Amino acid sequence: MATYAYEHRPDHGAKAGVLAYLATSAAVLLLMMVFGLLMRLEQAQWISIGADRFYQLMTLHGAGMVGIAAIAGASVMWHFLRQYVDLSSRIFIANLVLFLAGVVMILASVLLGRFHGAWTFLFPLPGKSMGMWSADAAALFMGGLLVIGVGFLLLHLDVARAIVARYGNFARALGWPQLFGHDDGKAPPPTVVASAMVTIVNVIGLVVGASILTMMLVNLYVPGFDIDPLLAKGMIYFFGHVFINATIYMAVIAVYEILPRYTQRPWKSNKVFLASWTASTLMVLFIFPHHLLMDFAFPKWMLIMGHIIGYLNTVPILVVTGYGALMIVYRSGIRWDMASKLLFLSLFGWAAGAMPAFIDGTITVNYVMHNTLWVPGHFHTYLLLGMVTMVFGFMYYLGKPDHETDDRPIDRIAFWLFTSSVLGFTLSFLYSGKESVARRYAAHLPEWVPYDRIASVFAVLVIASALLFVGRFFARIGLARHDYQRAPLARAATA
Amino acid sequence: MINAATRAGIGLRILVALYLLLATPAARTWLEATMSGHMLVQIPLLAALGFIACRLLPEAWQETLLAAAGGPVPHVVVALFASTWWMLPRALDEALTHLPAEAAKFVSLPLLVGLPLALAWRRLGSIGRGFLWTNFISMLAVLGWLYIAAPVRVCNSYLVDQQESAGWLMVKLAVLLFAGWLASLFVGGHAECGASDITGAKAAGTLGRASPQNST
Numbered sequence A: 001m002a003t004y005a006y007e008h009r010p011d012h013g014a015k016a017g018v019l020a021y022l023a024t025s026a027a028v029l030l031l032m033m034v035f036g037l038l039m040r041l042e043q044a045q046w047i048s049i050g051a052d053r054f055y056q057l058m059t060l061h062g063a064g065m066v067g068i069a070a071i072a073g074a075s076v077m078w079h080f081l082r083q084y085v086d087l088s089s090r091i092f093i094a095n096l097v098l099f100l101a102g103v104v105m106i107l108a109s110v111l112l113g114r115f116h117g118a119w120t121f122l123f124p125l126p127g128k129s130m131g132m133w134s135a136d137a138a139a140l141f142m143g144g145l146l147v148i149g150v151g152f153l154l155l156h157l158d159v160a161r162a163i164v165a166r167y168g169n170f171a172r173a174l175g176w177p178q179l180f181g182h183d184d185g186k187a188p189p190p191t192v193v194a195s196a197m198v199t200i201v202n203v204i205g206l207v208v209g210a211s212i213l214t215m216m217l218v219n220l221y222v223p224g225f226d227i228d229p230l231l232a233k234g235m236i237y238f239f240g241h242v243f244i245n246a247t248i249y250m251a252v253i254a255v256y257e258i259l260p261r262y263t264q265r266p267w268k269s270n271k272v273f274l275a276s277w278t279a280s281t282l283m284v285l286f287i288f289p290h291h292l293l294m295d296f297a298f299p300k301w302m303l304i305m306g307h308i309i310g311y312l313n314t315v316p317i318l319v320v321t322g323y324g325a326l327m328i329v330y331r332s333g334i335r336w337d338m339a340s341k342l343l344f345l346s347l348f349g350w351a352a353g354a355m356p357a358f359i360d361g362t363i364t365v366n367y368v369m370h371n372t373l374w375v376p377g378h379f380h381t382y383l384l385l386g387m388v389t390m391v392f393g394f395m396y397y398l399g400k401p402d403h404e405t406d407d408r409p410i411d412r413i414a415f416w417l418f419t420s421s422v423l424g425f426t427l428s429f430l431y432s433g434k435e436s437v438a439r440r441y442a443a444h445l446p447e448w449v450p451y452d453r454i455a456s457v458f459a460v461l462v463i464a465s466a467l468l469f470v471g472r473f474f475a476r477i478g479l480a481r482h483d484y485q486r487a488p489l490a491r492a493a494t495a
Numbered sequence B: 001m002i003n004a005a006t007r008a009g010i011g012l013r014i015l016v017a018l019y020l021l022l023a024t025p026a027a028r029t030w031l032e033a034t035m036s037g038h039m040l041v042q043i044p045l046l047a048a049l050g051f052i053a054c055r056l057l058p059e060a061w062q063e064t065l066l067a068a069a070g071g072p073v074p075h076v077v078v079a080l081f082a083s084t085w086w087m088l089p090r091a092l093d094e095a096l097t098h099l100p101a102e103a104a105k106f107v108s109l110p111l112l113v114g115l116p117l118a119l120a121w122r123r124l125g126s127i128g129r130g131f132l133w134t135n136f137i138s139m140l141a142v143l144g145w146l147y148i149a150a151p152v153r154v155c156n157s158y159l160v161d162q163q164e165s166a167g168w169l170m171v172k173l174a175v176l177l178f179a180g181w182l183a184s185l186f187v188g189g190h191a192e193c194g195a196s197d198i199t200g201a202k203a204a205g206t207l208g209r210a211s212p213q214n215s216t
């Protein structure tokens, strides 16, 4: 057995690029949350903006949230990966510039061109708007996604280049020599393993996504070039699912890097850890058919594969990471502050969010639950209480004035407010789903409205607490650039 | 023991022989009989001959040629346009019916596609190469779909079923190339000294430029 010892490394401040990523994400996050609230208020019949506006907001909310989740995740990955390999700042910035260009195209498409075919741009909807939007508006939206995709492709190619330069190849970056051979304790650190996995799956996802986007753009103007709708759906879901899943696999790097600093215990890349990441590298690619369980025309083996892999993939990284975090914290005398609390909470949120997906990934359950609010209930839990919470933890960490500083009471209150209101908000989605409330409906039946009203109140509280987190980050953004110890040492570690 | 110059000389002679072989009426009739043979064998082979020939030229010549046209990017652009031209059904028809067009194909593919690509390739670095590969793969797949889905017969010289089988071949080729490219990331290369050792962090330095990804 290999032994692992904690090795202290200096705590690096964030490069300006990382802060630009985080600032962009935080600002767009708040705006998109407000859009989400407006949707909920419309369903609650407290405001009336009309169905068209609702779907425009839904399109922006979906695309915007997925986009900033990726941007924020990439900033976490880049910040920590830089400490092991030589990444290019220029490519990092180029990705942000392309992202913003794509965002402008998408905003123009939705706000000026009134495109509202949802972020999933499912074929043939973008080209069959019944006069609600023009082909140009749809093309602008899909073009915006393409531009964003090109940026991320460049970023991942740079990560691949840097990893290969240092570790030789991806097999070594994933720790295969240690996984399949003798574990000499010299497997690459968790950050490198996670970045390698994300890079592989995202490059594949992006190439598939770019292909279907190009095909749909051709079809938009020359409809004679027909696309098989099932093929299109498969490709879109493959790309979209890999891309949004990858955000949490990037953000979790914050947990791997930051929590050990509090208790001076190492995050081990041992065989179990390596096995879980290698298994998920494959499974993330084959899990998407669990969204297609209702599509009887898909080949049966694909649906069964989605069902089984959906079950299996819930386990590895999540359980290994949760267990790893408990080992770091257990009897360590850790001193909790906002950063460590949020990071710990995020693992709970991730696990809690995976459970409804696990249930819904069962074919028999799916016949009833599919396309109900159960699904937004699932992904809002793992994204809001998992992914976004990891990013908030990272932001608090970067901005911590020094390692002995205590959190302000208002931040502590906001932490509990955030936790409980997100739970209230997502449980309202889940409960509505259980009551068979359809998702993506602008107008709700009278008996559904009470849940919508409860959810709206929780949404306001979520936004209020997120506003405080983000405000605190911006107030401390100057500190984030400096190198100094941020984590308070655990009692067990100092003793 | 033969020196590099004579080896290059022999290599060039072999390439010229292959080129002439491709140009013989028999080989042309055979390869051009099907759309797949024309688009996916003859055309890529012509470009590949130019690529390899360029590699055999003395280093100094390559540098001069590269500099003469203003660096790697213009070269890639030229290669892109020239190769796109020969992907058009019209161009294929022309080549089959007009001898000058056929001659233009035999000249332009090695000289305007293979050669500039080979000149630019080394300079592109692994990001540029990866970018070209991934884009090429996705465009090949899309082109394959275009040929499969085309509502009309696009060539005068080939029937619709030819069109479809060429399209499917392109899609399959794209998948194979992608799998191969990804697999190449998993093999070869060597770790930097102490790379697996966490304390060696940040030793990577600027070595990132000379990535051992040359095979891609």
Ligand code: HEM
Binding pocket: A032, A033, A034, A035, A036, A037, A039, A040, A058, A059, A061, A062, A063, A065, A066, A069, A118, A119, A120, A376, A380, A383, A384, A388, A438, A439, A440, A441, A459, A462, A463
């Ligand atoms: C205050 C926070 C939020 C509120 C109030 C909110 C609200 C909503 C609402 C009302 C919907 C439409 C549900 C339906 O009827 O189908 C929705 C969908 C969605 N939300 Fe959120 N959301 C919030 C945060 C987030 C976050 C943080 C993310 C991701 C990081 C996210 C990603 C999505 C996605 C991907 C959809 C699906 C859109 C579609 O169906 O096309 N949301 N959200």
Ligand SMILES: [Cu+2]
Binding pocket: A241, A288, A290, A291, A357
């Ligand atoms: Cu899913």
